[in-house]
Amino acid sequence: MRETSGKSAGDPSLSQGSGKLNVYAKEFVMSSPLQPSKSTGSILTAVEDSAKQNSKSILHNMHKTHQSHHGHHHRGVQWVDEKVTTNSSVHNSVNTPSGRDLKRSKSVGSSVPSVTSSITPLTQELALFDGHSAEKLIRKAYANIDLLTCEELIELPRIILEKALEDRAHAQSYATISMSIIEREPCGTFLESLLNICQYTCEKKKNQKSSGGEQGSKYHSFMAFLNELYSQMKPKHSQLKLSTGNNPTHTVLSLLVQVCQAVLSQKTLTVRPEIECLFFTVTTVGRDLETEDPRLLDSLMWAVRDAFLAPGTSQPNKQTLLQLIELKAAKWQLPAYTIMYYGRL
Secondary structure: OHHHHHHHHHOOOEOOOOOOEOOOOHHHOOOOOOOOOHHHHHHHHHHHHHHHHHHHHHHHHHHHHHHHHHHOOOOOOOOOOHHHHHHHHHHHHHHOOOOOOOOOOHHHHHHOOOHHHHHOOOHHHHHHHOOOOOHHHHHHHHHOHHHOOHHHHHHHHHHHHHHHHHOHHHHHHHHHHHHHHHHHOOOOHHHHHHHHHHHHHHHHHHHOOOOOHHHHHHHHHHHHHHHHHHHHHHHHHHHOOOOOOOOHHHHHHHHHHHHHHHHHOOOOEOOHHHHHHHHHHHHHHHHHHHHHOHHHHHHHHHHHHHHHHOOOEOHHHHHHHHHHHHHHHOOOOOOHHHHHHHHHO
16 A cells, blocks of 8 residues: 555656546657558558559550551450460360361250251150051151041051050150140141040940959050150140040040049959059149049049058058058158158068
8 A cells, every 4th residue: 555655646647646547647648640660661662563563564555455456457466475376376276176076065955956856856756666557657647747637547546555555664655656746736636536545445444354464564554654645735735625625634634543443443453563553643643633623533532542441452552552642641742751661661
């Protein structure tokens, strides 16, 4: 306590008698303005010199460009040495392939259709009829649909459907051929004939009582064809019309449901590919059915439940049908753990 009081008495920066700091004392008053340090001054000088050099370089280049435009049009502005330019041009000419060796990339080829692809886009699909008795008729229909008679337009869908029933692996190709003819046939004769033959085939299969392996394979081949045909008709449903005024896309959708119901009404469900095809079909068109025709979907799901409870259904097929029931209840989107559960079965 004695040292503190003694310092306050002798130090002018402390106010007398109070012991508080006096901010107006001469020790706190600046005697001269702040001076920049040597390091700061050198940095500022370097920045100013660099700015001056850049401005001179820009003016020099502008003057050089102006001279080149007036007196040396064939040379242009030479930014690098001519020797370096000559060497680099020779190097590029050696490493760059000639115009004959250049090839179009796949990305460019996909965006710009070539002439060949526009002429024969269905080469692989039409090749499925090589050696068939109706090969000439199929190629004639694709080349110029106007050359076909009315009888040929009515007969053509039957030929395509028979091939589709025998070859499930190429169901998409047969649907593509059918859709190509439908788009280019203005009268709608081919489309009406195709729907009629599909309806006849569906009724015929429903009336058959056999349940052999051949019957099952024909069923899922028919389902696969109708499913592919519906998938290709759906984006263009507004352009497709029938003389009867019916919606052909909805007709194919209802045929799909009838075929699925015919499969589920069999006494024994032991053919695994058949139920797998049914599962894929219902999951593909389920949302559309629920939107366009909920009653049709309800009748289909009742058939699924009956088949699940039927004693003639094998255990693996019952598990697939149960998954389909849960999928419908979950608004066609099962959680991840449910998918993993059925995947382990």
